[in-house]
Amino acid sequence: MAGQVTQNMSLRQKLRRAERRKKIGAIGLITPLFLVMLIFYFIPIGIMLYRSVDNSEMSEILPHTAKAIQSWSGKGLPDESVYAAIVADMKKAYPDRTLARVGRRLNFDKVGFYSLLLKSGRKVAKLQGPPYKDALIKIDKKWGDHTYWTVLKRGLQNTTWLYLLASLDLRYDDNNRIVKVPDEQAIYLAILGRTIYISASVTILCLLIGFPIAYFMATTSTRTRNILMILLLLVFWTSLLVRTLSWIVVLQNKGVVNSILMSLGLISKPLELVFNRIGVYIAMTHVLLPFMVLPLYSVMRGVPPSYVRAARSLGATPIVAFFKVYVPQTRAGIGAGSLMVFIQALGYYITPALVGGPKDQMLSYFVAFFVNERVNWSMASALGVLLLVLTGSFYLLFGRRVNVANIKLG
């Protein structure tokens, strides 16, 4: 008896050991990939998130001011020590050319700060000795305006919400309260709305024209289906840039579409079909259509025709049978396809940038704009965070049952 028990124990132990070894082996195989992804993907995304609130550069350039301004209550003007500190910092930062960086960041919060800092930086070199308070106010009377000091105190903290707020058209007012920006300056909520609107429109267009072809492919003969599948995959595999380029050629003023319409006498002068919203809809629908058709098709293949037949034999008209019996059975495909198209559309950059006009650009375009044109990494990161949150929340809300992997592979 006793011997059998120990034997059982050791067998179980052996099994557990073997299982554990297998697990360790599995983890060991995944580790190289995970490390590469950690270093070259997850950490960079973390850096982007951090960049959207990081402000530590400011107190590095103006260290004395950052320290001295802590003692200022925020009411009235700061005392002489703070003025002395900023003079000392500007004397160093102006020749170092770092003062302009501070100026740009503060100018983002309050327009006029950039010129104020550069002008003062140029002049402080000639200031002899204390007291500095009156001397600075003499250089520019803005130094006697407490709202500039409020902005400066806020701007010298190590983290800032300024850019994330700006990406939602919010800002601080002179009393440090969060308020909406004036209507003529508000742009990002409109861009956010436009991004969602264009993506939703493209999703609906894809569903409207994807549903019939998926249905046809699911119900036709094997031969026809294989030919159509090859054609669909050919489009799917053709480079995004090539397809976008093709639409520009086709839709331009002298393009095929306009020349056919004109030779038929339907129009007398060319239609504006590209470099505007129409072009964006056409090209994006074309590019994203396979992501709608493939999941729809694979769900429709599994729908037995007997239910629709049963409905028809019970007296339903073809239209009723289709909408009441067939369509509900394809709900999983509609959901998966719509989510794939919608989420990808949210992040589109290249196609709208090439076939759209200035008023058709989406969030991604402005991320690139702030990096390449404005060199404002903080604002680019803040808009990146907005886009990531937008995409991520749609995915978390609806993405549970969607097998992204299979759809992406065609």
Add this chain to the structure above:
Amino acid sequence: MALPAHATIGERIWHYAFRIIVGVIFFFLLFPILTIIPLSFNSGEFLHYPLMGLSLKWYHSFLASGAWALAIENSLIVGVSSMVLATILGTVAAVGINRADFPGKQMLIALLISPMMVPLVITALALYLFYAPIGLNDTYIGIILAHTILGMPFVLITVSATLQGFDYNLIRAGASLGASPLRVFFKIVMPNIAPGIVSGALFAFAISLDEVVVVLFVAGPSHRTLPRQMFSGIREHLSPTFLAAATILIVVAVMLMLTLEFLRKRNEKFSTPPTGADAG
């Protein structure tokens, strides 16, 4: 879905109308691509019909120009290197993932394939900010690693799919006959999952060949890839040379697609077909 003999007139009309609708949609899908191919052989320099005559001069200017040649070279360097890296890392990890169950496995898979779903501009910005202080912007290594990240999820998925049809008893048999784990991997596992590995590799290459957003952020003028070169020229000075480049890319896409379809069919023959989708 053939028309039954007892179909009513309405059903007959709908039967043909529906075929016309499907035809029109497929026309919409193929028409732009088919339009630019003949235009790339145009002897005139206009981007519209009628053709002035046939000529290969735009192909000549595509292949002879220094900027395009550099772009082709860069695309091949980046495409092949990132394909090799993504394939090795992805295959090894896929074997690991399919070998054992462990807590958090689904979460881990979701994380590993997340580069597929995160908007490209976010990946591009994140890498740009990460590369800036360590000097990886404007380098081949920077672009190759970025494209490795983007291509790897595809390898992971295609290899996992073939591993699901793989009989793990073969590994035990090999081991019991005295083969080392490495020998088992190369002699038994590899030949069996080769179609999945090749498919994944082709996907990774195609992703790299098509990718322009990340390149736009992290590559300098001397590291421009083919799509990047096309992007910069399309709005400024669109010439038939672009159509020649596009036609060549279409041919590459057709070859990649046919190879993948062949591999998929082959793989289906060897493993039990999944229910519901045979060609999807």
